[in-house]
Amino acid sequence: MFRRGDGSSGVGPVAPLLLSIVSLCVGTSFAKTLFPVVGSSGITALRIGLSALLLVVIQRPWRWRLDGTQARAVVGYGVILALMNLSFYAALTSLPLGVAIAIEFLGPLGVAVAYSRSRLDAVWILLAVCGILALVLPGSSGHPVRAVGVGFALLAALFWALYIVAGKHASEHVPERQIVCLGLCVASLIAVPAGIAQAGAALLDGQVLLIGFAVAILCSALPYSLEIFALKRLPKQVFGIVVSLEPAVGAAAAFAILGERLGMTQWLGMAGVVAASIGSTMSRPGAGSPAVVPA
Numbered sequence: 107m108f109r110r111g112d113g114s115s116g117v118g119p120v121a122p123l124l125l126s127i128v129s130l131c132v133g134t135s136f137a138k139t140l141f142p143v144v145g146s147s148g149i150t151a152l153r154i155g156l157s158a159l160l161l162v163v164i165q166r167p168w169r170w171r172l173d174g175t176q177a178r179a180v181v182g183y184g185v186i187l188a189l190m191n192l193s194f195y196a197a198l199t200s201l202p203l204g205v206a207i208a209i210e211f212l213g214p215l216g217v218a219v220a221y222s223r224s225r226l227d228a229v230w231i232l233l234a235v236c237g238i239l240a241l242v243l244p245g246s247s248g249h250p251v252r253a254v255g256v257g258f259a260l261l262a263a264l265f266w267a268l269y270i271v272a273g274k275h276a277s278e279h280v281p282e283r284q285i286v287c288l289g290l291c292v293a294s295l296i297a298v299p300a301g302i303a304q305a306g307a308a309l310l311d312g313q314v315l316l317i318g319f320a321v322a323i324l325c326s327a328l329p330y331s332l333e334i335f336a337l338k339r340l341p342k343q344v345f346g347i348v349v350s351l352e353p354a355v356g357a358a359a360a361f362a363i364l365g366e367r368l369g370m371t372q373w374l375g376m377a378g379v380v381a382a383s384i385g386s387t388m389s390r391p392g393a394g395s396p397a398v399v400p401a
Contacts, residue, residue: 119335119336119339119340120336120340120344120348122332122333122335122336123332123333123336123340123345123348123349124348124351125332126328126329126330126331126332126333126336127329127348127349127351127352127355128355128359129324129325129328129329129332130324130325130329130352131203131207131352131355131356131358131359131360132324132359132363133320133321133323133324133325133329134198134203134321134325134356134359135203135356135359135360135362135363135364136317136320136321136324136363137149137153137195137198137317137321137325138198138203138360138364139317139363139364140152140314140317140318140321141198141199143305143308143311143314144301144304144305144308144309144314145199145301145304145305146192146195146196146198146199146304147192147195147196147297147300147301147303147304147305148301148304148305148308148309149195149301149318149321150188150191150192150195150297150300150301151294151297151298151299151300151301151302151305151309152301152309152314152315152317152318152321152322153191153318153321153322153325153326154187154188154191154290154293154294154297154298155294155297155298155301156318156319156321156322157290157322157325157326157327158287158290158291158293158294160322160323160327161286161287161290161327162287162291165283165284165287167284167287167288167291170284170288172280172288175279176279176280179272179275179276179278179279179280179285180276180280180284180285180288180289180292181292182272182275182276183269183272183273183275183276183285183289183292184288184289184290184291184292184293184295184296185292185293185296186265186268186269186272187269187289187290187292187293188292188293188294188295188296188297189265189296190262190265190266190268190269191293191297192296192297192300193258193259193261193262193265194206194210194258194259194262196255196258197209197210197255197256197257197258197259197261197262198255199255200251200252200254200255200256200258201251201252201255201256201259202251202357202360202366202368202372203356203357203359203360203364203366204353204354204356204357204358204360204366204368204372204376205241205242205251205259205357205368205372205376206255206259206262206356207352207353207356207357208237208238208241208353208375208376208379208380209238209241209242209256209259209260209262209263210259210262210263210266211234211263211350211352211353211379211383212234212238212260212263213262213263213264213265213266213267213269213270214266214267214270214383215230215231215234215382215383215386216231216263216267217267217270217271218386218387219231219386224389226385226389227386227389229385230382230383230385230386230389231382233378233379233381233382233385234378234379234382234383236375236378237374237375237376237377237378237379237381237382238375238379239375240371240372240374240375240378241372241375241376241379242256243371273285276289286330290326343387343388346383346384346387347384347387347388349383350380350383350384350387351380353376353379353380354376354377354380357373357376
């Protein structure tokens, strides 16, 4: 969702934001290690379901009362959150992590361009498209890049764009901490049954649950907390520029943990996507950051 910083400057808050991105990418890399056991829907169910459980225990949302408008906003946000994560993890079954993240960045970049009237945005879109083409060209890497994975990543990009819009709408009616907790609860109603349908009783294995809790903390609880800290202290442009580095961080984490190697063409393509996101951010000083770490 769109979130505001207080316009303060300084290098200090950049470190927590970078740590939130590293946490998210490391957690996602570990999540991929469970694919052979529970599949992409299974790990999505663990991440969303356990994250929701943690927030329910901490925040006790049964004390909150929502009117009809607030409830509809939260439900819309939660449904899109579930579909975005299911699509993204499905993409990871056929794509390296860095490639999937880079393709998904088309979502927030598209939203930023849609709300802009600057002709310069055509340059950023063209640069991003060229970067994506370089990422998925046949033979560009020893790691397989399958068409079905690209399709799911593009679907995740669409849902990330809708997530930003839905999150902005929800934030106008519901306090932010309530949106995340209730949104994850709604998302669990979709993701958990999908995970059970794919993985069944394997989701209850002790080792799987242990890794699932780690993924929930690394991919949701920790990065969200660090992001909120940074958002209150960083200028919007700096926030957007730092978040734009996520595809490269994801590729590095996947290489270190999973051994996923990208070819030179793919690194150049990723640089194009990152440059497009940074350029889009810098060209609109008063706008919110185009890319935000999903909750």
